Amino acid sequence: xxxxxxxxxxxxxxxxxxxxxxxxxxxxxxxxxxxxxxxxxxxxxxxxxxxxxxxxxxxxxxxxxxxxxxxxxxxxxxxxxxxxxxxxxxxxxxxxxxxxxxxxxxxxxxxxxxxxxxxxxxxxxxxxxxxxxxxxxxxxxxxxxxxxxxxxxxxxxxxxxxxxxxxxxxxxxxxxxxxxxxxxxxxxxxxxxxxxxxxxxxxxxxxxxxxxxxxxxxxxxxxxxxxxxxxxxxxxxxxxxxxxxx
Numbered sequence: 001x002x003x004x005x006x007x008x009x010x011x012x013x014x015x016x017x018x019x020x021x022x023x024x025x026x027x028x029x030x031x032x033x034x035x036x037x038x039x040x041x042x043x044x045x046x047x048x049x050x051x052x053x054x055x056x057x058x059x060x061x062x063x064x065x066x067x068x069x070x071x072x073x074x075x076x077x078x079x080x081x082x083x084x085x086x087x088x089x090x091x092x093x094x095x096x097x098x099x100x101x102x103x104x105x106x107x108x109x110x111x112x113x114x115x116x117x118x119x120x121x122x123x124x125x126x127x128x129x130x131x132x133x134x135x136x137x138x139x140x141x142x143x144x145x146x147x148x149x150x151x152x153x154x155x156x157x158x159x160x161x162x163x164x165x166x167x168x169x170x171x172x173x174x175x176x177x178x179x180x181x182x183x184x185x186x187x188x189x190x191x192x193x194x195x196x197x198x199x200x201x202x203x204x205x206x207x208x209x210x211x212x213x214x215x216x217x218x219x220x221x222x223x224x225x226x227x228x229x230x231x232x233x234x235x236x237x238x239x240x241x242x243x244x245x246x
Contacts, residue, residue: 009232011161013052013128016043017151018166020060020089022222029061036096038225043133044100045229054124054134054158056151057093059085079143083110086147090137091115097133104133109141109150121157128158148206156213163215164231165201166222171239172201189241201241217241
């Protein structure tokens, strides 16, 4: 429930997409407790402003299906293994979020009733309406699709008004800003700009689905504490991707 004295955010319901690598912190694999805690507090801050939040988290900190496939594991099996990594991440994030007072539900595209709920669209929407944070796990439930595509799909299915893509930098740049000091940060882009410039914000299937569903994509840095809430208010650096860059 929103504090009446707090600023009004730009969106009522959003999907936050994070890579599994974002949970690493200073570690080489697994989860950094400080990163998990910051994520939980950032989502709590957004909820306190009255924003309904759902999440999709990748599994690259645990296992990468593409890397396994390159090493010789059959592609579909490798992708399923990667999906299971996202379930591990979802359960870790759920645990820490509940420690900071959030009510959460993990919903998996691959049914595993002993540890989480199966994904059912109407049930997910009802959870959001009741103020619960919903964490979508196991991607789309199908091999050959990334968690970026899963994020765009779940955003469209749940009526999310925007996809917030948390990255290592504070927006979309013309080149890697860590390697090229002259790299330009874009304030606004179109979906077609992302594809034509090969900016690799999200994979092409995700961009196409977001475009078809008219869901803006907001790219921001997940590393600064409180950045998620500030971007929701338009008070932090970010890049907005829409149909028209106005």
